[in-house]
Amino acid sequence: MATNADRSGELTEAIRAATSPLQLLGGGTKRFYGRQIDGHALHVAGHCGIVSYEPTELVISARAGTPLAHIESTLARSNQMLGFEPPRFGEAATLGGTVACGLSGPRRPYAGSARDFVLGVKIVNGKGERMAFGGQVMKNVAGYDVSRLMVGALGTLGLLLEISLKVLPQPERELTLGYALPLGEALARIASWSGKPLPLSAACHVNDTLYIRLSGSDSAVAAARAALGGEEIPRGTDFWTELREHRLPFFREDEPLWRVSVPPAAHLSIAGEWLIDWGGAQRWLKTSLPATEIWRAAEHAGGHATLFRGGDRAGEVFHPLSPVLARLHRNLKHAFDPAGILNPGRYTTAW
Structure with a gap:
């Protein structure tokens, strides 16, 4: 090229x-x-x-x-x-x-x-x-x-x-730490740390382990490392790359994958397998439950959900919009692309 x-x-x-x-x-x-x-x-x-x-x-x-x-x-x-x-x-x-x-x-x-x-x-x-x-x-x-x-x-x-x-x-130094914690304790700990002047740059929970990344000056990362304890994870950069690119074992199943965006401390009782990213604000869910059930639970928790990969791609995959937002979206589509030439239907069946 x-x-x-x-x-x-x-x-x-x-x-x-x-x-x-x-x-x-x-x-x-x-x-x-x-x-x-x-x-x-x-x-x-x-x-x-x-x-x-x-x-x-x-x-x-x-x-x-x-x-x-x-x-x-x-x-x-x-x-x-x-x-x-x-x-x-x-x-x-x-x-x-x-x-x-x-x-x-x-x-x-x-x-x-x-x-x-x-x-x-x-x-x-x-x-x-x-x-x-x-x-x-x-x-x-x-x-x-x-x-x-x-x-x-x-x-x-x-x-x-x-x-x-x-x-x-680019930060001067990055370090990944791991903690063996169940989800509830992990979310509570992230919430506590997020209110402190710590050089956090990532937080993920998978397989009953909380992973955090520290990024910043060498002195700031060293001080945070001493204060937070935990086990240093070798090849931490590779872990975050594998997470970002969906190459961790969690993502290697054929079951539909949902992206659920909610407040970090939100409680969600949806059956399935979970991976928690963004300190609790982005949650990946593998489940075969109906879309309506997932959308309802996410909305009840103050968020929204998207069928990210797999499942029925011909139906709606993004969280249904309220009537006011749907009208705003339609008006924007009509203003920029009145004849519906550009990627029609990619976002919704409505336009």
């Missing part, structure tokens, strides 16, 4: 000429996410290359088809990183697909989500119009933050052409 190719004109013309639905494709590594859809494939992966990178400004801009691995290796040479620690789910993952899906890794509760790091985007809407939103600096302005609206929209509002992101310095 070329490392620097501007196909924005070709992509724009393809959308302008489209008379039937288009399926927007980057590297295809997250094609499983959302509903299964039909449509002529419009490949974005060839539209690639880093447009600008200012290490001193902590900002990078790149075309949507740029491989995520290339972005991260470029940042690493300047001891910087993507703060939201995005999952790739395959080496072909692109920056555009990462932003369109809006997924974040284990660092998310402590550093921010994918949406928090997007500064600006350039897109083509469903009418074939090129549009630019945001920029390369953080601003507080009134009105809609349309650039961040594209994060997690699954390409239903526009084809991403270019994205500008805030980046972070």
